[in-house]
Amino acid sequence: MGGCRVKTLILILRSEIRLALHQIGDSAIIVLFFILAAVLFPLGIGPEPKLLPLLAPGVIWIMALLAAMLSFERLFTPDYEDGSLEQFAICPAPLEIIALAKATAHWLVTGLPLIIASPLIAMLYRLPDSGYSVLLTTMALGTPAISLIGTAGAAMILGARRGGVLLSLLVIPLMLPILIFGAAAIDATVSGFPVGQHLMLMGGFLLGSLVITPLATAAALRQSLE
Amino acid sequence: MIKQYANPARFNRLAGTLLPWLAWPAAFLILIGLYFGLFNSPPDYQQGNTVRIMYVHVPSAWMALFIYTFMAVSSAVGLIWKHPLAHLSAQAAAPIGTCFTFICLVTGSLWGKTMWGTWWVWDARLTSVLILFFLYLGFIALHSAFDNPTRGERSSAILGIIGFINVPIIKFSVDWWNTLHQPASVLKMSGPTIHSSMLTPLLIMAVGFTLYFFSLLLLRMKTLMIRRRARALNIAHIHQPGAE
Numbered sequence: 001m002g003g004c005r006v007k008t009l010i011l012i013l014r015s016e017i018r019l020a021l022h023q024i025g026d027s028a029i030i031v032l033f034f035i036l037a038a039v040l041f042p043l044g045i046g047p048e049p050k051l052l053p054l055l056a057p058g059v060i061w062i063m064a065l066l067a068a069m070l071s072f073e074r075l076f077t078p079d080y081e082d083g084s085l086e087q088f089a090i091c092p093a094p095l096e097i098i099a100l101a102k103a104t105a106h107w108l109v110t111g112l113p114l115i116i117a118s119p120l121i122a123m124l125y126r127l128p129d130s131g132y133s134v135l136l137t138t139m140a141l142g143t144p145a146i147s148l149i150g151t152a153g154a155a156m157i158l159g160a161r162r163g164g165v166l167l168s169l170l171v172i173p174l175m176l177p178i179l180i181f182g183a184a185a186i187d188a189t190v191s192g193f194p195v196g197q198h199l200m201l202m203g204g205f206l207l208g209s210l211v212i213t214p215l216a217t218a219a220a221l222r223q224s225l226e
Numbered sequence: 227m228i229k230q231y232a233n234p235a236r237f238n239r240l241a242g243t244l245l246p247w248l249a250w251p252a253a254f255l256i257l258i259g260l261y262f263g264l265f266n267s268p269p270d271y272q273q274g275n276t277v278r279i280m281y282v283h284v285p286s287a288w289m290a291l292f293i294y295t296f297m298a299v300s301s302a303v304g305l306i307w308k309h310p311l312a313h314l315s316a317q318a319a320a321p322i323g324t325c326f327t328f329i330c331l332v333t334g335s336l337w338g339k340t341m342w343g344t345w346w347v348w349d350a351r352l353t354s355v356l357i358l359f360f361l362y363l364g365f366i367a368l369h370s371a372f373d374n375p376t377r378g379e380r381s382s383a384i385l386g387i388i389g390f391i392n393v394p395i396i397k398f399s400v401d402w403w404n405t406l407h408q409p410a411s412v413l414k415m416s417g418p419t420i421h422s423s424m425l426t427p428l429l430i431m432a433v434g435f436t437l438y439f440f441s442l443l444l445l446r447m448k449t450l451m452i453r454r455r456a457r458a459l460n461i462a463h464i465h466q467p468g469a470e
Contacts, residue, residue: 173364173389216388
């Protein structure tokens with residue numbers, strides 16, 4: 001049985017990634033939004049060389065959160081509409097595994113590109129060199145948690161009116177710890193403070209969401225099929 | 227015993243009997259509590275008369291947490307045992323909890339302006355209560371976003387249960403982080419560190435608010451049931467063959 005689950009996980013992952021590669025433009029648009037929105041701040045506030053490095057951690061994290069929001073609405077909708085979701089439900093592997101596979105695939109096609117693009121924004125904002133490694137660490141810990149929570153949200157709004165806006169309202173409050181500790185860790189390292197506790201809290205948050213969100217996603221998917 | 231009240235008519239009768247026994251004591255206790263709090267309790271040695279905001283602020287904060295817990299438990303009961311009244315009670319409780327959270331934020335803000343010199347600080351306690359406020363709004367929004375009401379109540383039930391994680395975070399935020407907000411002084415393992423002349427009106431207010439919540443809850447549940455019934459009758463009327 002365990003082997004079957006891993007097999008299903010890998011199969012779904014593979015098909016999801018293949019689908020995403022066919023529509024590589026979707027991922028590209030999200031990364032472009034991430035960069036474009038971050039560029040708006042220096043243009044709106046004025047390119048103050050002293051101010052920009054202070055803004056960098058917060059702006060990068062807020063924009064990563066908002067960019068990810070754009071990608072969740074259609075996460076389950078095509079499967080819901082064409083009946084694949086019902087096939088997933090009668091598949092021998094539990095729906096929790098499918099939820100986990102969906103979240104992993106989402107992270108690979110959205111979270112990973114955001115991580116890769118984040119140093120570019122840090123550069124535009126003149127983040128001090130000491131901040132880059134912590135920036136990448138927080139992104140690596142935070143974006144999977146965003147994918148997991150967003151997947152649960154996407155399952156909850158399946159079939160709702162105004163799904164996209166509603167989704168942001170539901171999941172952003174749950175994601176605030178990621179924003180708070182992610183930005184705080186980068187701030188701390190730039191000002192020379194230890195970052196261990198921030199990173200540990202983020203890691204704990206990621207592990208917690210890894211346990212809770214597949215259960216919530218599966219429960220939400222199940223009730224949408226009843 | 228609980229199963230028995232799944233019958234709407236029976237529940238309605240019970241709610242009708244209970245309502246005056248909850249509502250009148252609630253009104254009485256809140257009036258007594260306000261009298262003691264505003265006129266018949268000592269001013270604080272540091273804060274002076276400003277401390278009287280506490281008699282509204284602290285009980286509404288407790289209610290905000292209590293109602294969210296109630297909502298999460300109701301949602302879980304509704305999902306697990308499919309008791310028909312469970313989702314209804316969660317739906318009825320949500321706007322009441324939102325209002326208590328709002329009162330807590332507003333009174334806290336007024337208190338903060340006089341004591342800390344600012345309407346708002348971004349410390350852990352205030353931020354986590356603000357998140358609670360958004361969780362309540364998210365619950366209500368998700369509940370009403372579906373054409374099929376069953377979908378709405380189940381989806382929002384799952385959200386309500388996940389959001390419960392925030393409740394212990396709010397409770398312990400003043401212990402875990404260095405905050406401007408003062409640490410707990412009533413619900414502590416070592417006993418309350420607040421003088422009885424202030425504790426008594428505070429507890430009277432808390433009991434009054436709790437009774438007020440339950441009377442409002444029963445009233446709202448009755449209203450929601452009537453609304454649901456009206457909707458069903460309306461649909462039956464439309465689908466009736468030969469109807470105009």
